[in-house]
Amino acid sequence: MQFIHSKTFHWAAALAGLFAVFVTVLFGFIYFSIDDYLIARSDRMITRQVDFFAGLPRDRLIGALDDHLGQDSRGVQFSGVFDARGKRLVGNVAALPDGIEIGAPAQSVPLARVDDKEAGATSVRTVARSLENGDILVIGRNVDETGEIFRVVGTAFALGLLPAFCLWLLAGAWLSVRAQRRVEDVNLRVQRIIAGDLHERLPHRKVDEPFSRLAAIVNGMLDELESTINALAGVGNDIAHDLRTPLTRARLNLERGRTNATTLEQLQQATDKAIAGIDQSLSIVTALLRLAEIENSRRSSAFGNVALDEMLREVCDMYEPIAEDKQIALSVDTSDKLYVHGDRDLLLEAVANLVDNAIKFTPESGAVKLELLRGEGETILRVTDTGPGISGREQEAVLRRFYRSDKIRNTPGVGLGLNLVSAIVKLHGFRLIIHAGPGGRVEIVCPDEQVVGT
Amino acid sequence: MTKVLLIEDDGETAGEITAELADRGFEVEWSANGLDGLAKARDLRPDAMIVDRLLPGMDGLTVIESLRKDQVRTPVLVLSALGAVDDRVRGLRMGGDDYLTKPFAIVELIARIEALLRRPTETRETIVRVGQLELDLIGRTAKRGERKIDLLPREFRLLEYMMRRSDQLLTRAMLLEEVWNYKFVPATNLVDVHMGRVRHKVDGPGDAPMIHNVRGAGFILRAVS
Numbered sequence: 213m214q215f216i217h218s219k220t221f222h223w224a225a226a227l228a229g230l231f232a233v234f235v236t237v238l239f240g241f242i243y244f245s246i247d248d249y250l251i252a253r254s255d256r257m258i259t260r261q262v263d264f265f266a267g268l269p270r271d272r273l274i275g276a277l278d279d280h281l282g283q284d285s286r287g288v289q290f291s292g293v294f295d296a297r298g299k300r301l302v303g304n305v306a307a308l309p310d311g312i313e314i315g316a317p318a319q320s321v322p323l324a325r326v327d328d329k330e331a332g333a334t335s336v337r338t339v340a341r342s343l344e345n346g347d348i349l350v351i352g353r354n355v356d357e358t359g360e361i362f363r364v365v366g367t368a369f370a371l372g373l374l375p376a377f378c379l380w381l382l383a384g385a386w387l388s389v390r391a392q393r394r395v396e397d398v399n400l401r402v403q404r405i406i407a408g409d410l411h412e413r414l415p416h417r418k419v420d421e422p423f424s425r426l427a428a429i430v431n432g433m434l435d436e437l438e439s440t441i442n443a444l445a446g447v448g449n450d451i452a453h454d455l456r457t458p459l460t461r462a463r464l465n466l467e468r469g470r471t472n473a474t475t476l477e478q479l480q481q482a483t484d485k486a487i488a489g490i491d492q493s494l495s496i497v498t499a500l501l502r503l504a505e506i507e508n509s510r511r512s513s514a515f516g517n518v519a520l521d522e523m524l525r526e527v528c529d530m531y532e533p534i535a536e537d538k539q540i541a542l543s544v545d546t547s548d549k550l551y552v553h554g555d556r557d558l559l560l561e562a563v564a565n566l567v568d569n570a571i572k573f574t575p576e577s578g579a580v581k582l583e584l585l586r587g588e589g590e591t592i593l594r595v596t597d598t599g600p601g602i603s604g605r606e607q608e609a610v611l612r613r614f615y616r617s618d619k620i621r622n623t624p625g626v627g628l629g630l631n632l633v634s635a636i637v638k639l640h641g642f643r644l645i646i647h648a649g650p651g652g653r654v655e656i657v658c659p660d661e662q663v664v665g666t
Numbered sequence: 667m668t669k670v671l672l673i674e675d676d677g678e679t680a681g682e683i684t685a686e687l688a689d690r691g692f693e694v695e696w697s698a699n700g701l702d703g704l705a706k707a708r709d710l711r712p713d714a715m716i717v718d719r720l721l722p723g724m725d726g727l728t729v730i731e732s733l734r735k736d737q738v739r740t741p742v743l744v745l746s747a748l749g750a751v752d753d754r755v756r757g758l759r760m761g762g763d764d765y766l767t768k769p770f771a772i773v774e775l776i777a778r779i780e781a782l783l784r785r786p787t788e789t790r791e792t793i794v795r796v797g798q799l800e801l802d803l804i805g806r807t808a809k810r811g812e813r814k815i816d817l818l819p820r821e822f823r824l825l826e827y828m829m830r831r832s833d834q835l836l837t838r839a840m841l842l843e844e845v846w847n848y849k850f851v852p853a854t855n856l857v858d859v860h861m862g863r864v865r866h867k868v869d870g871p872g873d874a875p876m877i878h879n880v881r882g883a884g885f886i887l888r889a890v891s
Contacts, residue, residue, distance in 0.1 A: 484881065484882060487882060488882075491771075494769060495851075502850075514755060526846075526847075529820050530820075530846055530848075530856060530860075531854075531856070533859045533860055533862075533863055534854060534856065534859050537859065557849040557850075560847075560848065561848075561849070561850045564848070564850075564852055565852075565853075568852055568853050568854050571854070572853075572854070629853065
């Protein structure tokens with residue numbers, strides 16, 4: 213019986229009630245219309261009769277009235293003649309009613325029959341007329357048919373409406389029970405999802421119905437969540453793996469040093485190696501924390517106008533010796549002074565990371581070029597190199613944490629560089645575009661609303 | 667004896683720092699909470715302070731702020747487990763002189779404390795000298811003894827920074843921050859490459875070395891004794 217408290221059922225009941233009220237009003241309206249019509253018709257009839265009888269000569273009037281009453285098998289006709297003092301001369305009306313207006317149009321007055329005094333007076337539509345000799349002619353007609361009609365129609369109506377109302381309530385109850393079942397079903401599945409079963413989905417049919425659509429939307433969200441969580445779990449494994457490698461090495465170094473070292477120098481050598489391993493693990497943790505921190509931060513007070521051309525020259529200055537060591541031509545090509553709104557330190561870090569990558573993956577005697585271009589309503593910072601570049605297949609993958617291209621498996625690095633660049637770029641509302649190789653080409657596109665003056 | 671006040675709530679970290687500083691001849695006073703630390707800072711007048719950011723009783727930055735309000739100019743190194751981008755800026759704005767994020771290498775901490783204690787005074791000197799090495803800040807020229815040294819602008823900047831802090835251990839992070847204005851440690855060992863270039867020019871063939879590499883820590887520029 214829980215459905216009685218459900219909203220669906222309440223609505224169904226309210227609608228059923230409203231329907232009943234509407235039908236009742238309609239019935240009332242029909243009744244009163246018929247009533248009015250019947251009364252008007254009978255009024256016309258008795259007015260015609262009274263005109264007819266009043267026009268008859270005295271001797272024929274008695275007979276005509278008797279005939280008139282004799283033909284009335286249903287006993288609805290009233291007629292009578294009274295003298296001026298109210299004494300009954302002929303007819304079936306017991307007495308001249310009080311308050312009857314003589315000569316007025318049809319009116320409702322209480323009349324009693326001569327032959328049926330016990331029944332008492334009933335309200336009858338009546339017309340009274342003065343005859344030439346001062347007597348009063350009374351003609352009445354009982355319009356009880358309307359009451360009969362009311363009873364008949366009322367009964368039919370009650371017989372029809374009551375089952376309809378009950379049916380309606382039943383439908384409401386059924387709908388609410390069905391809705392409740394579905395909610396129960398959804399709840400059961402959601403509980404399973406909460407408990408960790410991410411493969412569970414909400415039931416939905418392929419029909420355009422709000423409940424099914426809602427279920428489809430939630431299922432879509434669950435698909436997305438599941439893949440994100442799987443990806444995160446993958447990242448967790450990657451982190452564990454990447455941390456374990458240097459830590460294992462450090463442990464091995466320490467163990468070997470402890471067992472084998474015979475001089476202080478040997479022990480120091482072993483510890484130095486161990487420290488290097490631990491430092492590498494720490495740098496992975498630091499890089500991850502920094503990444504999380506940038507991903508979660510918002511534009512801060514550190515935002516200001518950053519001269520990109522100057523920044524590129526600074527980065528170039530910083531990396532020139534390393535490029536020289538690898539015989540890589542590192543060049544900067546900026547024609548204009550271009551400013552963007554941003555955090556100088558973070559943007560520098562992003563650009564340095566791109567240049568660092570470019571130099572790392574470009575073979576000896578190659579070239580790395582930094583360019584600053586004006587696009588349509590945007591400023592483009594481009595880093596190109598003559599290295600292997602990123603294949604179309606890897607364009608997405610390089611932005612995954614710890615992703616390292618197979619080609620560069622043995623190049624040192626943490627594998628978070630591009631993630632960091634991507635996070636910094638996103639924080640600024642810029643776009644990072646990685647073009648497919650051969651030859652590396654990465655762009656940071658800064659839309660113009662960010663460019664303050666040129 | 668140089669007095670250092672350490673305000674740090676973690677006993678073990680504090681113990682390590684105290685032992686290391688004591689080894690290097692510092693007198694260390696330890697305080698485990700902000701209020702006590704503030705009182706000690708006022709009473710003992712230390713030469714330098716190391717303040718953890720998150721402290722029971724009173725936040726580390728509040729301690730520094732109250733000291734600065736009292737016109738106490740003691741150099742302060744702020745320690746923090748928080749590495750947020752804005753955090754460092756706030757730490758320095760509130761009156762900290764340097765900022766170090768946990769976990770850190772102990773040599774990094776010592777190097778930074780020594781750097782704070784021996785901050786070069788602003789001089790009007792236009793020539794900086796360390797032993798035979800001479801830097802002309804106006805002419806942008808360098809000499810070792812009679813030998814002229816050709817330096818690129820960036821090499822000049824690095825050498826000037828090191829000469830103003832001769833006999834001090836300069837860590838890579840410190841050099842990146844101060845010479846190149848890098849607030850992060852890049853993947854490639856940039857500092858070593860730059861240092862290699864400068865060392866190659868300063869310590870010519872047959873010269874006694876002046877730039878020393880301290881393993882796992884950083885670099886020191888020393889006059890040849």
